[in-house]
Amino acid sequence: MTKFNTKAWAAALVALGALYMVASLALGRSARAEMPIDLSPRPSDAAIDVWKTATLLVNEPRTAVVDVRPADAFARYHLPGAVSRPGASAPEVVKLLASAPAAVVYAGKDEVAGQLVAEARRAEPSAKVYYLADGARAWYLALELPVPLFAEAAPPQGYAEALRTVQEWFARAGTVPREKALDSLQTLVRLNFQPTLLKAGPRAAASGGGQKKISGGCG
Numbered sequence: 001m002t003k004f005n006t007k008a009w010a011a012a013l014v015a016l017g018a019l020y021m022v023a024s025l026a027l028g029r030s031a032r033a034e035m036p037i038d039l040s041p042r043p044s045d046a047a048i049d050v051w052k053t054a055t056l057l058v059n060e061p062r063t064a065v066v067d068v069r070p071a072d073a074f075a076r077y078h079l080p081g082a083v084s085r086p087g088a089s090a091p092e093v094v095k096l097l098a099s100a101p102a103a104v105v106y107a108g109k110d111e112v113a114g115q116l117v118a119e120a121r122r123a124e125p126s127a128k129v130y131y132l133a134d135g136a137r138a139w140y141l142a143l144e145l146p147v148p149l150f151a152e153a154a155p156p157q158g159y160a161e162a163l164r165t166v167q168e169w170f171a172r173a174g175t176v177p178r179e180k181a182l183d184s185l186q187t188l189v190r191l192n193f194q195p196t197l198l199k200a201g202p203r204a205a206a207s208g209g210g211q212k213k214i215s216g217g218c219g
Contacts, residue, residue, distance in 0.1 A: 037189050041102075046117050047133040050142045051189050053104055056130075057081070058169060058181045064100040066093060067136070068107045068116065079106070079132075079139050080170040090119035094127055102128035106135040142188075143167060151195035162187040 039055040041048045048056070057063055057080075065082040067074050074084040085092060088105070093116065096103055103120075107113040113131035120129045132138060143166060147155055162184035169181040 037186055039185060039189065041128075041130055043128070045130060046114060046121075047110065048104070048130045049133050050138045051185060053130075053132050053139070054143070054166065054170075055182065055185055056102060056104065058178060058185070060101045062100050064093075064096040064103040066096065066103060066105040068105055068112065069136075070108075073108065073136075077136055077140060079136060082106075088116065090116060090123050093120045093129060094124045097124070097127055097129070102130070104130050104132055106132040108135065110134065143170075145195060147195045151193075155193055155195070156191050158187055159191050159193050162191075 039052050040059075041052050041056055045052070057065070061081075065079050066088060067078050067082045067084050068086060068088045070086050071084055074082070074086075078084070093103055093105060105113050105116055107116070110131065110133060113135065117129050117131045120127055143163070147160070147163070165176055165180055165184040166188065169176040169184075
């Protein structure tokens, strides 16, 4: 009859417990790291940031993007796929929803875009109408500004590839898989790299300025 070795059995249990703990912690961290960030606009949202806007446009490419700025501002710069409707009214925006699942408007000032969205929702309560917070400037600074020229630090690993993937999606929709574009947006949000922040020089620091943002010049 084999003698039961309590010490060996106890050592084995301790080893198994330690292994389980390490595996649990590793898997837990991995699961948390991979947990998708909710970038879907909610019905209650009026203003949506550039990441929610981009996600909406990737998920629903037929979304109407309406630029209500003057025509010259549109000519200088506009979002991919945007249509120029200077001073558009709420009924005009709602009319676009007859052939689009949602609409995103942007203006030179958020107050103008917000008022337009509010009026459109009053006219059509079920309408999925939003406005891009900070307008074309937000899109330009987040997705099109030349990063190496203005960044005060090197972009984190994975940033350049993710940004390039999103840019390719909007430049040539269909050549990049939708899931890859969505994953890249998640990566950009997680990294939270802000290449638009510059360190203030001695003169600015003396006057109390800490950092300043680059102006996008997008109207």
